[in-house]
Amino acid sequence: MLDWAAEHRGLPYRTPCHDRWLLDGLADGAPPQEREHNSRFVVASRREKYALLSRMALRAQKLRTTTCRFEASELHAMKQAATAHLPYGWISTSDALTAHLWHLLGRLRARSAASVERLGVLVDFSSYLKEIPENYWGNTITCTELRLPVGEMQDCSLGKTARLIRESTSENTAANALDEIAYLREQRLAGRERKVMPRMLYRAYTNMLQVNDRAKLPFYDLDFGSGTPFRCELPHVPIPWAAQIMPTPEKEGSREVHLSLPKAAADALVAEPSWQAHLHKYA
Template sequence: MKMTASPTAGNGTQRSFTVRAGEASGERIRLSVYDMLIGLVYTPRTFFYRQTLDGAALRDSLSRTLRNFPMVSGRMKKDSDGRLSVLCDDSGVRFIETTASEPMPDHGPHHTAKKGINRYLTQVNPLQVADRDTPLFTVKLTHMQGGGSVLGVTMNHAVADGSAYMRFLESWSREHRGLGYAKPGHDRGLIDALADPVARDARSDSAHFTVTKRGRKSAYVGRVLFSSIAKVSTMVTTRFSAAELAAMKDAAMADLAGTKRWVSTNDALTAHLWKVLGALRGRPDTSPERLGLLADFRAFVGEAVPDDYWGNTVTNTRPGMTAAELRSRPLGEVASAVRSGYAENTEEKIRQETAFLCAQYEAGRLKRILPTMTLDKFENTIVINNWSKLPFYDLDFGQGTPFWYDVPALPTPWTVLMAPTPADQPGGRDVHMSVPRALVRTLREPSWTDRFHRYANSAEACPLTFGNG
């Protein structure tokens, strides 16, 4: 059977299903070094719909979609040499359908879903994934009183990064509506093969990855767990309209007049956020300030990794300057530094990076590696994750697109997520920022809203919204 159902004890309004493709290749796909670098954590996402979604129809279309994504319905296995693989045995994904007792909240940048968002998600222990019957993808469909549904999904990050994750969800949406979509490629060998041309000359160190000393990674993980439990960070959300972004880019380009340099809208917004958050940190003039920029490396390696590859293909760069420079330089200059940071992602850089990671795997040190920007996030780095081009608001399952997208509060400070805005507010950005709780009182002062929205019409500036999950 493609689907099986069983009632959940103690709650007559909740049903649990296992959704399967109905076919299995039995192939065992070994994870790449970038997949294993991520670890077995799960990435949660929630989508809020005004209309009520059809659970049975969703399960049926999900079943059909899984035929093209066999890893999603497989299980994580540990190989004899310690490497991880996904066994494509179609063990299935977990699908929970439930009913809430309250109506759909009017979520948006003025009222985020972070408080209580976990009620819409299925929690999975990443320590109980390898060699266990633990799904790599889960769905929780919550129907709200009076209409509307929340689609909460989690995917194991070792299987797919953010772009691949959304490609799966978009494929599911298109399958649900009877539309075609490009089939994904699952050959993980393509990634490790990037190291082959430079393997002999590979560097023994990396500018963007750190081989931690024994105990340092555990100490870092412990600090993250403490931050999560103690809620030392608070999520701050605000919306930048399309008109505001246009004014921001115009200001940046005016700063660069006569230099023949160009920056994008996202470069300008990233630079603006870096400047404002740098001012909020208030570090001494000579202190180094770094910006962690995540990027999809498929765009930089030509045909070596095809567009249809489905997995983890994220790299990073870390442009920097002193705190005094960050405060004093005009927006255009900082935006140009952001653009130069992205430009560091050359084919040679990616190949050298892959060779470094492969060498660390062979030496048994891959588990001790962390992105340097991640280690420095508590100190001198602000990490920007630009999701503005991901199709969050294109996911139509027959009842229209979501009116709001949200994620749980982030446990570590100084992380920024840039998301697109809904269809009724096109071209803008919803920005979610994790900042230390100790700075919340400062941020509540009206002057900080003015700083974030200095390029907006004062009557249209979106206030800052505070709230953890």
């Protein structure tokens, strides 16, 4: 997008690269058996697909998007608190924030201690496939999932949870990415691409928090000739318990989090002081 913006303004730019065939060529090195099954995608029947889409359309009317802002100092304190309870290894600010959101929304759901909470994090695998140009755009999103019993998650420190998230994200390797590319290419060649659905989408209506961290994308650097945006507003997400992490115009390390929640949960989070205090406990 930055390259397209530079082209639009008559400035030097790199040729934007979003060639799907570039990815397909990488699939030749994947083991053949990986083209028949994938743990993150499923080929749904027409009935299953439209049942899911209908459910999304109906449930979307019962959702509300609420936006909360975390100042840079608040995020720094959050990461410091997580690191203080970390037995080993490194975590990012995103790991700490994701762990905090998972703890908070897990409590907000108030499920039994024996229940299992799932966390689904969207991941861009282009950074660890060296065959992809640095300015490649699109088609490189996968996900990682983490599961914890409610009772265990309540007893788990912020640092330990953040470390589990980091370890889960690190499991996305180049070999795994090639497996997914091979699987999706085979489905497309067989004419089944319209039936391929992410498995994570089916779990969105049960016990999963989905997180999409877009904080490093240059939303506030884009300039097509009329100046950079003063505010980026995301469209409504028709999936419950979904969090989208965004940068802020100030570019000083603060973050905005857009939460798609059932209306009762959103009202409680916004209106009740106890939930607001827990949301900003590191402020």
